[in-house]
Amino acid sequence: MNVPTCRIFRAAGALCLFAASWSMVLGDAGSVPEEWKLPAEWVQLKAGKGRELAAGQCVVCHSVDYVTTQPPLGRAAWTATVEKMRAKYGAPLPTNSVAPLVDYLVSAYGKPDAPK
Ligand code: HEC
Known part of the structure; x- marks a missing residue:
């Protein structure tokens, strides 16, 4: 894999990790904290x-x-x-x-x- 492609993949990987951790924090939409509703x-x-x-x-x-x-x-x-x-x-x-x-x-x- 050449370097620019690799960079894109790394950026995507980081984004994915970010999204995954947020979804862990937020859980599914049905379980948002009471005070956020x-x-x-x-x-x-x-x-x-x-x-x-x-x-x-x-x-x-x-x-x-x-x-x-x-x-x-x-x-x-x-x-x-x-x-x-x-x-x-x-x-x-x-x-x-x-x-x-x-x-x-x-x-x-x-x-x-x-x-x-
Ligand atoms: C499409 C948007 C919209 C909908 C749907 C709507 N309103 Fe309004 N209403 C407004 C706007 C804009 C104002 C003025 C807001 C302001 O002056 O801060 C307002 C203001 C009011 C006021 C304050 C007094 C006045 O005359 O400005 C009353 C009472 C009111 N609306 C009642 C209702 C009722 C009853 C309904 C349902 C039939 C309704 N509204 C649906 C947009 C809407």
């Missing part, structure tokens, strides 16, 4: 019909705190928020999930609508 934060969402939908759609881009720390909003305000997420920020919400999401948000984080 991201919290399943959507569990903070209040129970209610539509919670799974919100858990799937509303924590894609930001933390669930954006939802849970809002003051109680009426239906119009939640509708406007969900529409803004969809139209302005590009949330990939199917149009038929807007109404069920708004229903959930109003019942879990809303306030009764002002009398007309």
Whole structure:
């Protein structure tokens, strides 16, 4: 083997050793230390019909705190928020999930609508 080829092989060998030792440290993906795991934060969402939908759609881009720390909003305000997420920020919400999401948000984080 000529010298340059040998160098490449040595570099590859070192890389392999490096990767192997890291995989020993990390183990398989299922066994990362508890403190390294991201919290399943959507569990903070209040129970209610539509919670799974919100858990799937509303924590894609930001933390669930954006939802849970809002003051109680009426239906119009939640509708406007969900529409803004969809139209302005590009949330990939199917149009038929807007109404069920708004229903959930109003019942879990809303306030009764002002009398007309
Ligand atoms: C495509 C990304 C995306 C998705 C999905 C998304 N949001 Fe947002 N959201 C944003 C961005 C961007 C902001 C503005 C962040 C900032 O100002 O720091 C925001 C802000 C908010 C705020 C703060 C108030 C405001 O109007 O800016 C609320 C409440 C909110 N989102 C609720 C929701 C809800 C409810 C859903 C699910 C229907 C959702 N978001 C899904 C991107 C998204």
